[in-house]
Amino acid sequence: MRTGAIAGKCQNHAVAQTSQTHLGTPTADSPGPAGEPAAPEGADPALVDLLGLLAFGELTAFERMATDARMAPTLADKIELGRMAAAEFAHFEAIGNELHRLGVDLEQAMAPFVSALTAFHNLTAPSDWLESLVKAYVGDNIAADFYREIAGRLEPEPRALVLSVLADTGHAAFAVERVRAAIASNPVMAGRLALWARRLVGEALTQAQRVAADRDALTGLLAGVGDLEEIAEIFNRIMAAHRQRMAALGLSA
């Protein structure tokens, strides 16, 4: 099991005491506490990293979706995006509980990923309702596919948690339906939204590379270190699924 190998490889250091994680505007000059291990004695640092990344991912997704709900053109749309946001927060709480069970400080586990995820969202702030729908649908699903690839390498218990948090909450159909309808009534929209989706993927990859470079244990969980062929395969699978989703939206990838 790869998880065990990585856990054995990475030594656990004494956990630094940080009472509160202060949130400045992240910049390229402030890499944050990336090198600081968040896992206490006995906890698998790769799993702790994965849960910390997932937790902060859900927390920020919640925040951004709830913010984007303000752009909703109808009450029904506003409720639907609010429901998606609330589901993300419930997932965040589930992961927080699991980290607590493992004896890991939630904030400390999330800290290494604050800068990259905040940068991603700041660089991809939707300018209108359709952009926010495409972001919620395309962005969340690429992230979910990525987490699923990792989950397959976890022990059964954490794997079940990760998969439950990633389970489609039935909201995807809503985004697909709304975007298709918008394109049907205004075909010019398709080009702009396709470009927008491409930008989302580009920014996501940029930030993913930043995280991968900083977090050896997490990267090791995804593939054997230096196993470029395996990483390429994973990447191809994720991009193939992305192209299918773009087609479902009526957009060219």
Add this chain to the structure above:
Amino acid sequence: MRTGAIAGKCQNHAVAQTSQTHLGTPTADSPGPAGEPAAPEGADPALVDLLGLLAFGELTAFERMATDARMAPTLADKIELGRMAAAEFAHFEAIGNELHRLGVDLEQAMAPFVSALTAFHNLTAPSDWLESLVKAYVGDNIAADFYREIAGRLEPEPRALVLSVLADTGHAAFAVERVRAAIASNPVMAGRLALWARRLVGEALTQAQRVAADRDALTGLLAGVGDLEEIAEIFNRIMAAHRQRMAALGLSA
């Protein structure tokens, strides 16, 4: 029972078919569908109004709190405000279910209150983290006191729902603690935040008057029509509780 009297007084008209409520920027010139009854045959229009107002209140509170969470100075603060926001959304869903049970369209029930509540929030957008905390604490509690006054006049079943939705979810202590700490470390803050709270109360009263003028059934539930003395007593009770909360924050009312 006052509720029954009001229900008897207000005739139910055929419910207009509105498939989606479009959300424009509310202006003084667009009073919205305020005069349109949202209650179907048999449903008490005052109760439907109250639930519609509560539902949209919770939905917008959710949205604003989740938005304000972006201003949180620490991850712990961000999580706490996110938790408050998620609790508001759960309340919104509970009210939505009750309206559904009564055979009332949720959007139609909320529609008469969209303009006033949106105006309130637009006119009281917090400019920093402390303002957002004071707004969450002061604003939510004044609204809760107001709903509690009304709930006392409802039949037992809807009363239990309204009171459960208003139950303090334990988050108030968080806001009080944070605001007190900020004032302790910077006493100048107290004057600015006291003014801010006064502005919140003023805007809330302005919008409440707008709603009261439009919605006879709801106003009738609060007090006998024209019973100014009773309305003054309710107002005094709510303001007394508000002054106690301001003192708890370390602010003069």
